[in-house]
Amino acid sequence: MHVRNVLPRDAIPSVDEPTYEPVADYSGDPDDEVVVVDGDPARAYPVRYLHYHEIVNAADAAGTPVAVTWCPLCGSAVVYERTVPVDGDTRTLTFGVSGKLADDDLVMYDRETDSEWKQSRGVAIDGPLAGTELTVRPAAMTTVGCFREANPDGEVLAAPGGESEAASEDDTPEPIDYDAAPYERYFDMDGFGLAAHRGTGDERDWDRDDLAPKTVVLGLTDGDAALGFPLPRVEAAGSVVHASVGDRDVVVFATPDGIHAFENPGFAFERTAEPGTFVADGARWDGATGESDDGRGLDRLPSRRLFAFAWQDDHGADAFYENE
Incomplete structure (x- = not known):
């Protein structure tokens, strides 16, 4: 580190x-x-x-x-x-x-x-x-x-206001304009990390081609176990993945608004024709909220939403869910 x-x-x-x-x-x-x-x-x-x-x-x-x-x-x-x-x-x-x-x-x-x-x-x-x-x-x-x-x-x-270095071209804080997008260019580029953001030409290398460095990942941990779920892999699996992280059974949903993980009580979820919704145990479930149409709810899991390079920095190159 x-x-x-x-x-x-x-x-x-x-x-x-x-x-x-x-x-x-x-x-x-x-x-x-x-x-x-x-x-x-x-x-x-x-x-x-x-x-x-x-x-x-x-x-x-x-x-x-x-x-x-x-x-x-x-x-x-x-x-x-x-x-x-x-x-x-x-x-x-x-x-x-x-x-x-x-x-x-x-x-x-x-x-x-x-x-x-x-x-x-x-x-x-x-x-x-x-x-x-x-x-x-x-x-x-x-x-x-x-x-x-x-x-x-x-x-x-509510908008906190004030000054921030993120609103400045140098290290001196400037008044904040929340309508500005200081990281828009960074999010759109292939490079990652501070050097890419600042354009200093000494960007870090990325030595894998199965995931882009800024692929969105939802990271779950249970004790010493850590598993990151890349959004494209969850989408490729039908937008729902059943897995275990440590001693915990989990279900991960890809929905139009992002990626969400819940504790799985033992259900086999299947995607419906309506994006972001799934069926299991005789009910229809909202993948973003974990709520069913019969009043039940799944327990959302503690998670980290981050880019693939950051998850790999913390947990290594093998700590990603692989599609079967």
Whole structure:
């Protein structure tokens, strides 16, 4: 793992006092991507805001402290609990953007112990809490339109405002324009990592041809077991994959809004003619929400949504689901 300084600490400001608005009041495009934390109400965090902040120190609807984290270079969306065991006690951490990258991934730091954390892994890589691992929360990446349809009473993060280095041409933070798209060119290009984003000509190599480096992957872990599900492979399998990760039986759905994973109670799901819906156990199921037309629901699994190169950096070249 290669760690390097890229920006001054907090040049990209975390959101520490988030406020929310009803999803019906969201003024952006219904196709805007959001990271969703379930609850009553469910809350959505627009990626167009996260580009400029990368971390939101929040709480879910039940009051549990969580960190909604996003690394644009890695396409990595992960929600973590912010409580960790320290010396036999439980401590709540608040995270900021360190200005460092570890293998092109955001390095977070916590303001309580000054430990540093690799965002995609949720593991402290330096400082007093080195080796401590954050708990991953179930979360989904979808669109505002899909979130609104599934959660008409849901809430959306209000635009935090302020200044960010992501809005600047250099390391000096500038006022944020959330209608800008600072990573659009990066997402469209073949290259990956900081060098590709900055166009410095020293891009990393990618030595496999079965997956593009920025293929969207949904990563699941269970203890020491880790398996990443590339979206194109799930789509090629009929948009539904039944698998095991460690001791856990899982089902992974590809839907028009993305990729979703749930604990499988033992059902054999089959795709229907309607995209994003599946049948099993005498019911029709929505692959994005895990809800059935007879009132049942699947348990969404803790997961990481990220690019293939970042998953491979963390878990190795063999930690991907292979089509049978």
